[in-house]
Amino acid sequence: MKRISILGSTGSIGTQALDVVRANPDLYKVEVLTAQNNAALLIEQALAFKPAMVVITCEDHYQTVKKALPNVEVLCGEEALIAAVQLPQVDFVLTAIMGSVGLKPTIAAIQSKKDIGLANKETLVVAGELVMQLAKENGVKIIPVDSEHSAIFQCLVGEESNPIEKIFLTASGGPFRGKDTAFLTNVTKKEALKHPNWVMGAKITIDSASLMNKGLEAIEAKWLFDLKSEQIEVVVHPQSIIHSMVQFNDGSIKAQLGLPDMKLPIHYALAYPQRVNSNFERFNFLNYPEFTFSQADTKTFRNLDIAFRAMEKGGNMPCIINAANEVVVDAFLKDKIGFLQMSDIIEECMQEIEFILKPTLNNYLETDHHTRIFANTLVTK
Numbered sequence: 001m002k003r004i005s006i007l008g009s010t011g012s013i014g015t016q017a018l019d020v021v022r023a024n025p026d027l028y029k030v031e032v033l034t035a036q037n038n039a040a041l042l043i044e045q046a047l048a049f050k051p052a053m054v055v056i057t058c059e060d061h062y063q064t065v066k067k068a069l070p071n072v073e074v075l076c077g078e079e080a081l082i083a084a085v086q087l088p089q090v091d092f093v094l095t096a097i098m099g100s101v102g103l104k105p106t107i108a109a110i111q112s113k114k115d116i117g118l119a120n121k122e123t124l125v126v127a128g129e130l131v132m133q134l135a136k137e138n139g140v141k142i143i144p145v146d147s148e149h150s151a152i153f154q155c156l157v158g159e160e161s162n163p164i165e166k167i168f169l170t171a172s173g174g175p176f177r178g179k180d181t182a183f184l185t186n187v188t189k190k191e192a193l194k195h196p197n198w199v200m201g202a203k204i205t206i207d208s209a210s211l212m213n214k215g216l217e218a219i220e221a222k223w224l225f226d227l228k229s230e231q232i233e234v235v236v237h238p239q240s241i242i243h244s245m246v247q248f249n250d251g252s253i254k255a256q257l258g259l260p261d262m263k264l265p266i267h268y269a270l271a272y273p274q275r276v277n278s279n280f281e282r283f284n285f286l287n288y289p290e291f292t293f294s295q296a297d298t299k300t301f302r303n304l305d306i307a308f309r310a311m312e313k314g315g316n317m318p319c320i321i322n323a324a325n326e327v328v329v330d331a332f333l334k335d336k337i338g339f340l341q342m343s344d345i346i347e348e349c350m351q352e353i354e355f356i357l358k359p360t361l362n363n364y365l366e367t368d369h370h371t372r373i374f375a376n377t378l379v380t381k
């Protein structure tokens with residue numbers, strides 16, 4: 001029986017993880033659930049899964065949650081996420097909260113020697129070097145939940161001593177694949193939120209439309225699999241069936257395939273190193289007579305190029321672009337800026353925020369903070 005903490009249980013990954021738990025009651029026990037704002041769903045989940053602790057990070061909802069769950073330890077505030085990952089009986093922490101706020105609880109979980117199911121890519125984008133080093137020191141496994149990284153992770157099982165030549169990170173291309181800059185100038189959030197293959201949260205769906213998601217995933221892959229930027233190639237594969245591939249030093253390529261459904265990588269991360277039966281819909285080749293591949297258009301989708309430049313620059317630059325991106329995506333979702341302005345503002349932050357080659361954790365937190373302030377001034381200009 002694996003005892004798990006789910007950070008961000010009311011989001012897209014969190015609710016799907018609970019579906020997996022519900023289907024495997026003798027394998028998993030939920031010990032902690034956390035949510036930011038969605039008190040009603042958090043309460044419903046807690047009544048169903050009976051965790052030892054719940055956290056509502058937005059303090060306005062504390063009394064509501066506390067009253068509804070008299071038999072559960074209820075905490076509030078962002079700092080409570082640290083306590084949520086440190087409970088002694090927990091052995092696995094699924095980090096499914098969105099954004100760089102996932103960094104501190106992930107570090108606390110690693111320091112408490114809990115294995116991590118990483119669905120919060122921003123943690124590695126912001127401070128990948130530091131987080132992977134800590135995981136190594138504490139003997140903690142980080143199992144990626146992001147579908148591409150889960151695919152690569154699965155391809156690497158049994159290949160521990162074999163060098164990776166390169167990885168192919170597949171991308172659907174998002175809803176605006178094939179469009180040009182003129183078209184993107186006036187796209188609305190409604191159009192950007194219509195992903196062709198994947199059902200996901202709002203932030204990651206916008207990131208998919210701008211290809212920032214693929215850029216952040218490249219940085220995530222760099223740290224997870226200890227790669228150089230030139231070993232990471234993005235390939236547009238609109239069918240989203242090949243979730244990513246690894247090419248080894250003999251030229252052989254391994255791929256992991258499946259329907260585009262996040263439940264599969266969640267299920268794998270929870271069950272790892274076992275594979276556990278599932279009743280998920282099976283892939284049928286007859287429904288997909290053709291797999292196609294093309295190069296990503298980084299001239300139109302500048303965010304992918306921005307992310308690769310940040311990865312190559314290193315230091316706190318990925319932290320800068322991540323913080324700026326969180327601000328601009330939020331602003332785009334609130335109709336404050338246009339689609340292309342997102343890249344403009346991120347690039348301005350790359351210019352303006354102080355570059356630090358060897359950042360400490362505090363440097364990362366300060367960079368994140370300063371970049372948000374500066375990006376917000378550009379949004380409201």
Ligand code: MG
Nearest residue numbers: 146147148217
């Ligand atoms: Mg992904």
